[in-house]
Amino acid sequence: MDDLTPGEAGPQIGGLGVAEVARRLGVAPSTLRVWDRQYGVGPTGGGPGRHHRYTQADVARLETMQQMISAGAPPAEAAEAVLHTPHGQDQGPQSHSAADSHKELEISAAEHAESQVTRIRNLADAAMALDELVMTGILESALRHEGVTATWEQVIVPLLVDLGRKHAATGEYVEVEHLLSAVVSRCLLAVTSPQTQFPAGRIRSPVVLACAPEEEHALPVLVLAAALAEIGAARLMLGARVPASALAAAVARTGAHTVFVWSQTSETGDPSWLTDLRTTHPALQVVVGGPGWDRDRLPPEVPFTSSVSAALGALLAAGTTDR
Structure with missing residues (x-):
């Protein structure tokens, strides 16, 4: 999935390929x-054919967008900014206006990073106070x-990582983590509207999202569902x-081509059953995530993703009509 695009050639034919x-x-x-x-x-x-090439x-x-994201800007904001900033193929030294625009982007990224720190601090304070109303407002x-x-x-x-450290050090704050998870779940469900029909053109069939057998930590799966809903997938x-x-039955009944499975704990990370799933459905693309998986035993054709953004990219790349 992340190898060279079929038919990809060098820059001499008018640009660079995605790889x-x-x-x-x-x-x-998949990120690109x-x-x-x-x-x-x-x-x-x-x-x-249908393969477009990247110009200079x-x-x-893309380099500017990557720099902004690294500085703390959300991808949507960074994308909007670079799409409205000149990036000429054969530009000489930057004009005054272009240089000013780039400086404004850097300032915007820095301001955003600062606001995120403030948001995390406010959310942490509300969580420690068990203030459900304030937590909900911040997350919404x-x-x-x-x-x-x-x-x-x-x-x-x-914030979850910080709470985990506090719990490991003191044995306390379990109630804080449970409340935070509950508020996050409700807020995500609010932005994950039910589907009346599957949209055409982006995903051929639904991405099936599931936790591994006996895995009870479903919050990351809910996050992925909300992220897919956000882009209409x-x-x-x-x-x-x-x-x-049950997962195999859902794949058969929906005609799904792509599945994501989450494992949080090592007790649920035995991947042996994934081979049987792909044997039963040879066209199925399985993507996994979570710290519980025994990665050394994952089938070679099953990609492991370490973040929601990486999982989203892998699922979109696996499930698009033009792959």
Whole structure:
């Protein structure tokens, strides 16, 4: 999935392919595909067949977007900024206005990073006070302005990690973590509207989301469901403790081509049953995530993802009609 695009040639035919650009930026090709589909920051050059090529201006735009994200800007904001900033293919020294625009982008990223720190601190204070109303307001605002993936990775995960450290050191704050998880779940469900039909053109069939058998930590699966809903992708969330037979039945009944399975704990991370699932459904693309998996025993054709953004990219790349 992340190898060279079939038929990909060198820059002499008018640009670079996705694999070459990904190597230059140090990201997965699936990340570039997500940035293209979700934010419109993609290749603009011509290429053989339906394969567009990345021009020098496209690469410059991606480099700026990557720098902004690294500085703390949400991907949607970074994409909007670079799409409205000139990145000429044969530009000389930056004009005054272009240089000023770039400086403004850096300032905006710094301000955003500072606001995220404030948001995390306020959410932590509300959580420690068990103030459900304030927690809900902060999370609803973050989801509205930052989106699902950025809110999860930049706000919620840092707080959960901090609570985990506090619990490991003191044995306390279990009630805080439970309340935070409950509020996060409710806020995510509020932005994950039921589907009346699966949208055409983006995902051929629903992405089936499930926890491994006996795995009870379903929050990351809910995050992925909300992230897919945010971009209009079809999904079917089965939730916690999904038996292997039930997952196979759901795949058969929905005609799903893509499955994501989460394992939080080592007790649920035995991947042996995944081979049987793919044997029964040879066209099925299985993607897994979570710290519980025994990664040394994962089938070679099953990619492991370490974050929601990486999982989202892998699922979109696996399930698109034009793969």
